[in-house]
Structure formats: C-alpha cells, structure tokens
Amino acid sequence: MKLDTLCVQGGYKPKSGEPRVVPIAQSTTFFYEKAREMADLFDLKADGYFYTRLANPTVDAFEKKLAALDGGTCGIATASGMSATLLAILNVCNAGDNIVSSNAVYGGTYNLFSVTLPKYGIECRFFDPDDTKENIEKLVDDKTKVIFAETVANPTIVVLDFDKIADIAKRNQVLFMVDNTLVTPVLCRPLDFGANVVLYSSSKYLDGHAVALGGCIIDGGNFDFTKTNRYEEFLKPDESYHGLVYSSLGNTAFGVKCRVQMMRDLGAIMSPQNAFLTNLGMETLALRMERHCENAKKVAKFLENHPKVEWVKHASLENNKYHELAMKYMPNGQGGMMSFGVKGGCEKASQFMEALKMIAIVTHVADARSCVLHPASTTHRQLSKADLDAIGIADNLIRLSVGIENADDIISDLEQALNQI
C-alpha cells in the first residue's frame, strides 16, 4: 500500500462481525480462561494483551499504522513526544554514557538533554548542524550511545543533512535517532536515509487537530546489536525479564526492550482514548500535509516580497540555505512551519501579532489552524539577547505554523496586520 492508503487503511483489519473502525479498548486489563495463556504472554511466547501499560488494542493499531508508514519493524506509543524521546534515550543510555545531538532541536528536548539528563549521569554533547563531518565526529567516543537530530528543526527551520550524520553513525556503529515530528513520514521517511530510530510528538501533525497529546518511538530494525560491543546490555541476559537477551530478537530488539523494560518501569503510556483520536486524525494526514505544504509555499512567497518583512525562513524558498537539502530529502513538500522577522525588532513583532484577527497566538504548532508565536517574548523570554543569538533566535523572529485554511484568508490576515505596523 502507498503512504496515503496506509494513512486510511493501516494498522487495523477487523475480522467478520467486528467494528469497522478501530474501537476504544477502554480497559486496563484483559481476561484469560487459563493461567497458562497468561504465562505465555509474559514469556513473549504468545502475542496478546494483558495490561494496558504494556499493550492495548487501540494503541496497538496506532503503533502499527505509524510503523508501517515509516517502514519500521514496530512502534511504541507514549504519553507525549517528550516521553518518546526520554524512553528512547534511556533504552540505550546508562549513567556515564553520552549522546551527541544537534543544537537545532525542540526547546523541551534541548532542556532534557542539557539540564535533566546530566543530573542522572548522561552527558549531552551538542553540535552545530552546519559544522563539518570531521568536527561532529570528534564528539563521538566509546561511551556515545546515540546521535540525535530533527528532520526539520523548530523554530530555526534547519533541515537535517541525513547523509552527513548517518555516515558518522554508521562508521562508529552508533544509533542514529531522528525526531520527525514536523515533517511526518508523508514528507520524509528517516529510515530511508540511514536513521535507526524515529521519534514523534503525535500531538502535532499526526493528530492534526490539537486534541490529543502523545508520542511514538519507531524501531527501524536496521541496527545489528551483535556487530558491536557498544551496547552490552543488549548482549547480556536481562535478569529483570526472565534472562531475555534482547539482541536475539533481531530486528525488534530495540523496540521490545523499550516496551518490556522501559515502559514496564517508567509507564509513560499513551491512553486508548488518545490513540483513538490520533488514529482518526491520521486518516487524513496525507491530505492535510499536502495542503499545509501548498499553503506554506504561498505564504512564504508572500512574506518574502513584503516590504515590512526583513527575512523569511522556509525551505521551499529557492534562496533558503537548506533548499537543496530539502529538495533531496523531502521533495514533495517542506512542511507548514516557517519563521520570519518583521522590520523594527521585538516591539513591532508584538504589535504585528496582536493585530492578527484569524491567526491565533498559541504555543502549539502543526495543527489544522494557522497560529503564531513570538519566542523572544514567550517561550524563550528567560534567555538574554546573547543566548538568543547563539541559538539563532532573533528578537523579531515570529514562528508561523501555516494551517489548512484557504491560503488567501491566511495571506489577507497577515497583510492587514503588517499594514498596521
């Protein structure tokens, strides 16, 4: 099945007489007649459900659909995008290990890596995504367990150079994890370009309507844990799980460990209700992404030509620094997120935002409704001008998430607000 068909049909196939639409299995636990049946489930000898913290049919349908879209071997749905990143990292890192990450990552991820993980002995080494392969590779040592980046980073709109980073990961046999939230598998499949694990905040385009928080970890099944000594824990029996040796599971080693060990102990599950809503949203994902991209392209062009706009960043623009990379990895569309600067700095940026009538000021991005945010006065207000400069956030930067309304209405709202400053 093609991607747009999988969005509609993937993950769930009812048997005769069962509900046509994936039902909400609103139950913490599942019934079995024989003790033996349950024991087999615990031993991973049989497939099935016994407790919703580990697996639930509604959540399972969502995981299967997303894994199919990405071409991965399995998915693990989580309570949020942040918990997807946390569980994926903890699945391979212990105290004393390190991760090497692009500095162009979501604010929450940056905080997790720079402040919270170090408290537990996991160090993060940040690289500038525009730096050379040689310089980035110097950060990798024998304690490095993950190389991390985002396909398109928010709000700086940096596009990942997959070949450059995948090559470092491959040469050093380190897992390459990619947060694909702002692109979705409809526009780019990181596993096709050398990633080993793909992460999502499903709270954004996957849900698409801003109704359900969630996340997902996709195991690419393309990393052989037996070929390196870097991941000892995958090679030794897990005494906390009947002596299971995860590497013996082959192409689901990462995913199964994440579920039976990380999810068992940390419990950041996606609820069946949220899986249902996200799954419903995903039925129109391919259609919505097409419109988001088409609208964003028109809006970026409009802003680029407006006299009160100092600069615009969207990879669809031919003079954008990342245009060539975007054409290589996401030729069918570059997503609905962009940033731009109005002339006159911070004050004019605030004035502009307040003059908007339809486009709302919210902290969310990537849903059906167009919205804006001014990071310098909101999400990043605790940072000094020097700090903002260092991470590429100008004080006049406005982040715009272009929705699926009619492009003319989005543009006329932007235009009337620009006319007022």
Ligand SMILES: *Cc1c(COP(=O)(O)O)cnc(C)c1O
């Ligand atoms: C929103 C977001 C996250 C965090 O997801 P939550 O669902 O809000 O926890 C992670 N990565 C990216 C790129 C995001 O946009």
